[in-house]
Amino acid sequence: MIENQKNYLTYPKGIMSWLLTLDHKRIGLMYLFGGLAFFFLGGLLALGMRLELAAPGNDFMSNDTYNNVYTLHGAIMVFLFIIPAIPGALGNILLPLMLGAKDVAFPRLNLASFYLYTLGALFTIYTIIAGGVDTGWTFYTPYSTTSTSNVIPMTMGIFIIGFSSILTGLNFIATIHKMRIPGLTWYKLPLFVWALYGTSLVQITATPVIAITMVLLILERLLGIGIFDPALGGDPVLYQHFFWFYSHPAVYIMILPAFGIVSEIIPVHSRKKIWGYKFIAFSTLSIAFIGFLVWGHHMFTSGQSVFSQIVFSFITYFVGIPTGVKIFSWILTMYRGQVSFTPPMLYALSFLFLFTIGGLTGIFLGAVALDIHLHDTYFVVAHFHYVMQGGTIVAFLGGLHHWWPKSMGTMYNQTVANICCLGVFLGFNGTFFPQFLLGLRGMPRRYATYDPQYADLHNYSSFWSAILGLSIFIAIMNLLWSLRKNNKLDPGTNPWGAMTLEWTHTTSPPHPHNFEEEPVLEHGPYDYDKVIVEPTFKK
Amino acid sequence: MAHQHHITPLSIYLTIAATLLFLSGVTVWVSYVDLGAMNIVIAMLIATTKATLVVLFFMHLLWDDKKLLTIFVMSLMFLGIFITITLLDTEFRGGVNPEVKDSINKRAAFYDSLPLTDTHGNPVDEHGSSHHEEDEDHH
Known part of the structure; x- marks a missing residue:
């Protein structure tokens, strides 16, 4: 390899070459750093809440402040970090590389998506400066139509970010259909690509509904049109139907790319062909579809008809089938493989534990009779954090560690990364497992104070949340520290011995146009039984 | 193409x-x-x-x-x-x-014991309609 080879990070130069770039890798990096900034902000808000909840009573913030903090924590984490982060950052950087393409199908549209995201983010920042919003991230009516906090700027921001999400989905679908190199048939695609395809389908079919919902909410607030207010002839439960018709599939927008990342990490770090390729691929699509039929399980106490409750509860259980198929396929992939405990693999293993707990407690909540008892308690809080943070964010961190040498051309300190992963795993369980117990004992969510009987568990949860926050912070700092001078890897490096095109056919970091010439497919993405690809790692 | x-x-x-x-x-x-x-x-x-x-x-x-x-x-x-x-x-x-x-009946007996107000706590007139548009002014 030539020493001073061009790569996308250093060529072309100048701030404008970044702001107006059409290169999917640069756009992906901008998404990554934007997302991480909001992750930091959302994380600080979370730690603020845990500090307040460490002891009963309003020691640290007032009830009104607390309402603002949990609303912003939820809205920022969901709409500005988790939903855009994996498809926007890792998806953008990797998708064309995995397909052997020069770029996504519509590079300008890709940049437009990023700027729509930025505009939505500005609305959010305005909301924070203007005094916050106190409705909860779900903006349930009737409160959201009468609250005097900044509901309109925040929902406007979500409306705009929704378009960013739709355009990214559209772009990815066109790219996957049209930009594959010859010979790269559907069943030879890396499973991360299948996951992005499923995600994109959900993004373009569900996201318009949240846009409509936000517009209706704004219209009702501004013009007094009776959509959700019963006094004006509306129906407040209709809001929940609208909201969850998007937001339940949105759970799959968040988790499907995480499944994709885990499907990449596990075979590579076990040096074994993935078990059940087609099962994993099609379970992705079936999760995406079933996800559209279960939204009412968020509404069991809303007063919706009993008939709907039975239907939604019944269909909800079906989600467990494709999800179980995936979990067992990953476990069977590791079985008798050469499992190496590298940072990405440790994150993937943490994912398997945490996501399984999150998924199984979801089955609890899918049962109407149990949900009526557990609704709006800390049990629900713990459940969705096990899925969103223990699942998606842990997988995202794993993916970040897996592809960091590829996208940045540097290697972080692996020992520090492993210790941080352990810290994330312990800190996460320490924070959220007690919350299952709190919920079972009746502690309601969204309260700044509580009875002294809950003090021990809350105190324990707050202590471990500090460990969790610190571990994630150090893990990210460890990655950033690798960017220091004179720490470049050899451009031909393939530290994990991976087989997908982004590792075998281009440099680390990649060429501005991805590949020197169109790659020729030599083997499938996980053919560890046929071909030997040695891990190479030198400075 | x-x-x-x-x-x-x-x-x-x-x-x-x-x-x-x-x-x-x-x-x-x-x-x-x-x-x-x-x-x-x-x-x-x-x-x-x-x-x-x-x-x-x-x-x-x-x-x-x-x-x-x-x-x-x-x-x-x-x-x-x-x-x-x-x-x-x-x-x-x-x-x-x-x-x-049933739709909400603002004149139900339940409301007799309460002062008629909307969710802001503003008074509501006899016919049960709240002063919605006026409320919207201050945000």
Whole structure:
């Protein structure tokens, strides 16, 4: 390899070459750093809440402040970090590389998506400066139509970010259909690509509904049109139907790319062909579809008809089938493989534990009779954090560690990364497992104070949340520290011995146009039984 | 692009345009006829027919790659799912507790013990309507 080879990070130069770039890798990096900034902000808000909840009573913030903090924590984490982060950052950087393409199908549209995201983010920042919003991230009516906090700027921001999400989905679908190199048939695609395809389908079919919902909410607030207010002839439960018709599939927008990342990490770090390729691929699509039929399980106490409750509860259980198929396929992939405990693999293993707990407690909540008892308690809080943070964010961190040498051309300190992963795993369980117990004992969510009987568990949860926050912070700092001078890897490096095109056919970091010439497919993405690809790692 | 572009004869465009205009006329005419519960169904049916004609002929979906038609039909299917399952709620509401199906009666006996206020705590007049627009001024 030539020493001073061009790569996308250093060529072309100048701030404008970044702001107006059409290169999917640069756009992906901008998404990554934007997302991480909001992750930091959302994380600080979370730690603020845990500090307040460490002891009963309003020691640290007032009830009104607390309402603002949990609303912003939820809205920022969901709409500005988790939903855009994996498809926007890792998806953008990797998708064309995995397909052997020069770029996504519509590079300008890709940049437009990023700027729509930025505009939505500005609305959010305005909301924070203007005094916050106190409705909860779900903006349930009737409160959201009468609250005097900044509901309109925040929902406007979500409306705009929704378009960013739709355009990214559209772009990815066109790219996957049209930009594959010859010979790269559907069943030879890396499973991360299948996951992005499923995600994109959900993004373009569900996201318009949240846009409509936000517009209706704004219209009702501004013009007094009776959509959700019963006094004006509306129906407040209709809001929940609208909201969850998007937001339940949105759970799959968040988790499907995480499944994709885990499907990449596990075979590579076990040096074994993935078990059940087609099962994993099609379970992705079936999760995406079933996800559209279960939204009412968020509404069991809303007063919706009993008939709907039975239907939604019944269909909800079906989600467990494709999800179980995936979990067992990953476990069977590791079985008798050469499992190496590298940072990405440790994150993937943490994912398997945490996501399984999150998924199984979801089955609890899918049962109407149990949900009526557990609704709006800390049990629900713990459940969705096990899925969103223990699942998606842990997988995202794993993916970040897996592809960091590829996208940045540097290697972080692996020992520090492993210790941080352990810290994330312990800190996460320490924070959220007690919350299952709190919920079972009746502690309601969204309260700044509580009875002294809950003090021990809350105190324990707050202590471990500090460990969790610190571990994630150090893990990210460890990655950033690798960017220091004179720490470049050899451009031909393939530290994990991976087989997908982004590792075998281009440099680390990649060429501005991805590949020197169109790659020729030599083997499938996980053919560890046929071909030997040695891990190479030198400075 | 590899595939050939379909060239639509002008006569088809004109026929479709005439049909659309005719259907617009029907929409206006039918709005003067009270068909009860069928009002919305008829109006939606005409509107859907018009949209289908526009998509098939003006937007060339009839002659385009059938994948695109599949995607279009799929989006209609998801809309169908949304509306149907939401109706399962509103139509069957009150199956166990019939009173939840009724609209809110602001003059119910329950309210006699309470001062009539809206959610802001502002007074509400005798007829039960709150001063909504005035409230909106201060944000």
